[in-house]
Amino acid sequence: MAVKINPERLIRASGNGLINTVQSLCDPLKSIHIPQDVLDQAVLSALQGTVHFKDTHPLKAEQCWQIVDRLCHVRCNDHHVSEECLDKVLLAAVAAQRTGIVKSLLHLKPPPLPSIDAIHAGLQQTITLHSSHKWELMIDLCRMGVTEDGRTLVFTELAKALQWQAIDSLYAAGLRPQQAGVDFMLHHAAKNAQWDAFQTIIALQEPGRQAAGQFLKMAVRAGQRAVVLQLCKLTTDNAIAKDILLEAMAIATATKQPAIAFYLKAHFIASDSLKPLTAVFSLLKDYLPPENHHSGFFKASEDSIERLKEVVLSMARGDAQDEEDSQIIRDIVFTLKSNPLYLTDLPFIAMVNYIVEHYTDDHYVGHSGTHTLQ
Structure with a gap:
């Protein structure tokens, strides 16, 4: 009793x-x-x-x-x-910057929990603070449960202050901003030359198509080859338009970055092809000998040469198959790296590295080693 x-x-x-x-x-x-x-x-x-x-x-x-x-x-x-009482506690704790109380409320077992209205009011209070506790409070309020707009606001405020570790913790908690927030964060990172943060965010959430084009040009101007590579690997919905690729190539050429320019040229050529083998042969078009002399260029096994001939003929008829055949691409890469051009010809090196980075599971290294585009 x-x-x-x-x-x-x-x-x-x-x-x-x-x-x-x-x-x-x-x-x-x-x-x-x-x-x-x-x-x-x-x-x-x-x-x-x-x-x-x-x-x-x-x-x-x-x-x-x-x-x-x-x-x-x-x-x-x-x-x-009651919820009403918890709302008062939350707002009082935020005003007093009692991070421990806010964190404790975050771990309450429902019901009840503070209301969405109170959480948003607390968030607005937190944004105006000038304190070392500001970011911790903001993160906990975001995790407590806010609308998409409120969550995006938290991400953008953190980005303005270059609080990349805090942003990473929100992603780790399964929270994401709206697309506009992603684009804002990436732009702020690029503008402040925070390229490590840029790469971390883009690996978690892609920029929109239009923003991606702007970021590509910024990355090229900054000589950020690794970022250029990431931006060239975006999904189809966010893939950079070909006219923007041409602009980026022009920027790379004007700023004397031929390696990046040739890499972008390779992407420009390959981006029209949905199938890996089709893309590879589009890239090799200027290097392939005429007719049936491929065996002299591709110094691979006899079986691979026969398979290569079949692929070439099939592609010529427009009915290429086995686009997922990674082994033939690996054979091609091995042969390309054995070619003397891979030691001296920058466009050729860029093309080979593009194939490796886009169409193989790892960086397959032939006996001549690997050349970077730096």
């Missing part, structure tokens, strides 16, 4: 920071019955105590915060503090 509590005693003890008394009164082993309205009054009394004792008795103020936290987690015969 549940034991009834003395409401006045709990409320008075809460407001005076008497943590031991409150803990004793709320001992779950005593099966104490505490009505919701009494819990709410006790919480509000403790909140008043945090303000009353803040300047005169800091220790008591701290104990009042501990009581607030304790009471918010009380479950007495299915009674718990």
